[in-house]
Amino acid sequence: MTQGPSPTRTSVLLTDLYQLTMVTAYQELGLEQEAVFEFFVRRMPAQRGFLMAAGLEQVLDYLEALRFDDADLRWLEETGRFKPAALRRLAALRFTGDVDAMPEGSVFFADEPVVRVTGPLPEAQLVESRLINLLNFQSMVATKAARCRLAAAQRSLADFGMRRAHGAEAALLAARACYVAGFDATATVEAGREFAIPLTGTMAHSFIQAHDDETAAFRDFARIHPRSVTLLIDTYDTVRAAHKVVELARQGLPIGAVRLDSGDLAALSREVRALLDAGGCVDTRIVASGNLDEFSIETLVNGGAPIDAFGVGTRLDVSSDAPYLDCVYKLQEFAGRPRRKRSSGKATWPGRKQVFREMTAEGRIRTDVLGLVDDDLPGRPMLQPVMRGGRRLPQPTLDEIRVHARQELETLPEECRRIVAPLSIEAHHSPALLVLTARVDLEFP
């Protein structure tokens, strides 16, 4: 569905300066042997019993397209920071490495590698900043959207968050991440075009206010857009507006839904539902919006509020209670030797790792073991090859990713699925990984 270049395509200069400084140093020093970096989350945010992987497709797009074009190189030259020979090497740089990753939509936990990048050190180093930028954001939003999905059960969910998402790309990728995690639609038109996500929309208060009379506004809207009439009824007085809706329906206007955007949504939805039903509008749905998140959705659903669909905006698109993941991309092996960082509170596990996931007979996660790739352990290996030699392997469609995400949510133990005060799973460490870690500490004292 894309028209022209993807709106998520960015310049290779969207990176931290130190990547360029280090890459040119590696090249000059001949430090170009194979490096292994892993992307993982160090600690679970509060109120998260699981995380959902998302953003891999954009990472693969980025890696395949990675290059310094003439304008990039000219600009770098003008900065005076790089030698001509270094710029010539940058001009030739492409990503030629391998990527292994958990499929998008997979659930994962702290310390577990989600993406592993293997390639010559300069290439694998250079991609760090943008790779984290893409995976952090979509995984964070997919996680919050998945929690909204769990809270909403079978009710419809739509992403309304574009206006307070952090810029253009965040709005687009939030819509994608929400759809991956089980949302039904987005209000963001460009996301509909770019990712073929179903679109939805209602009307704003300004539409009502631009009319001298609320009933006239409702009638005008229904006449012009008869196929998808959702009337916003809280501009002046929600209950009085609901009476007007019933009267318009009596006159034959097709009113698919009404939207509540303020006030006590539990009480108002009951009152409006009763009015609609009494007026014969039993098929008119109730959409709720306004500062919603998984916590308020769960409260409304558990309280039996007769709400058919939720429009979730700001708190979802910015993941307001956890607006970042403590995620990193760390060098675990270089030139055939495992490496380890021991910085206070930020130590890492060395070597090329794999997550082995064992299931119960009921299909729930029993345990995750963090091991080395050549460990012979029971359980499903979570990281799979997705790119070889800089070319992506066949990837699932967005709808296939969505199905996988739904299946993954079903594997979560109850305590991980909880909305309030969930528990997470702590991966065990394989004996081989523990031995390797001790050995690396002896080698780099």
Next chain:
Amino acid sequence: MTQGPSPTRTSVLLTDLYQLTMVTAYQELGLEQEAVFEFFVRRMPAQRGFLMAAGLEQVLDYLEALRFDDADLRWLEETGRFKPAALRRLAALRFTGDVDAMPEGSVFFADEPVVRVTGPLPEAQLVESRLINLLNFQSMVATKAARCRLAAAQRSLADFGMRRAHGAEAALLAARACYVAGFDATATVEAGREFAIPLTGTMAHSFIQAHDDETAAFRDFARIHPRSVTLLIDTYDTVRAAHKVVELARQGLPIGAVRLDSGDLAALSREVRALLDAGGCVDTRIVASGNLDEFSIETLVNGGAPIDAFGVGTRLDVSSDAPYLDCVYKLQEFAGRPRRKRSSGKATWPGRKQVFREMTAEGRIRTDVLGLVDDDLPGRPMLQPVMRGGRRLPQPTLDEIRVHARQELETLPEECRRIVAPLSIEAHHSPALLVLTARVDLEFP
């Protein structure tokens, strides 16, 4: 400094579906008279004594470039949601209105219009989603960056947040907003190119780990990039690494700075400073990073930690304690009549408004009055013309905006400048505004 189209330029389809639904309805209904919308923040976030306006330049870029191109129109046609006549009207749509705004870098408070858009209703409506998207993000980040500037006093500040910013545009615009608010530099290369912001960078742990020996890594880096050597010294053991730095300096290596990225920054900076001074490295600066924000910076500065520069990342770029502003863009007048929304908890003040700011003799803000544009009140009118008939008026450069921001911070009363538990200013309302509000409520019962 821009090469080719701005990376913040987006399709007109980056909007909410309901804008297109409403705009086509307005056009079909002939509701094209002059409308006045105002952008404002309804409530101050916790721990914010002021807000700083930013993002106007990108709003003006967006308004000037606004159009539906052939690909947009074809795609909209394919959705089957819009009539051919509606699409023809969209094809001709341009933004021809006026914009009045507080200059970027201005400080403002709840309820105060920051941007006022006046134009034919369809045009002024269409731009809502992206205008909020741009102003919310940059104002939020500029505010947090300004608080970091207040906490850091004269120390250097750099934006290190790209990797956990919410996508590409957020990273770029965060760098810009930080620079507006008084940061000295950014690590984000593309922001350096796009906005001519000074760049800065150090090295990552992977550079150290890629060497078998930390001293060798330091020496290699200093040899290749002798003009800007900041050595990261916390990969294994910070104090032992500081000894190595002193030894290398004795051997004649130019070591501009060391960076601490973990552990007790107050204690480590003291210990490292003492080691450096004892070793004759009195000019070697100490850079600190790692989960910093205005709160930790204030604690370090007040505690006398000998830190010369702070690299501030994630918490700044996502404004982690306030990741969105409760900001809106509301219709205040249409076809010559003031309008008002009365939704529960979200009521607005009608009419075309102005903020009149009175100062004390010492140049601090005494009071802000929210009045009507034709009120005759003392004080500086904060909103100024910035666009007329769809064309921008001459605008300040980014460095001029930065100077204005610094002057604005100096006008804040002490209680607004406080980092912990600041107080904000509540605008008074002019008598004329109060009378108008009562009158509108009588007209739209």
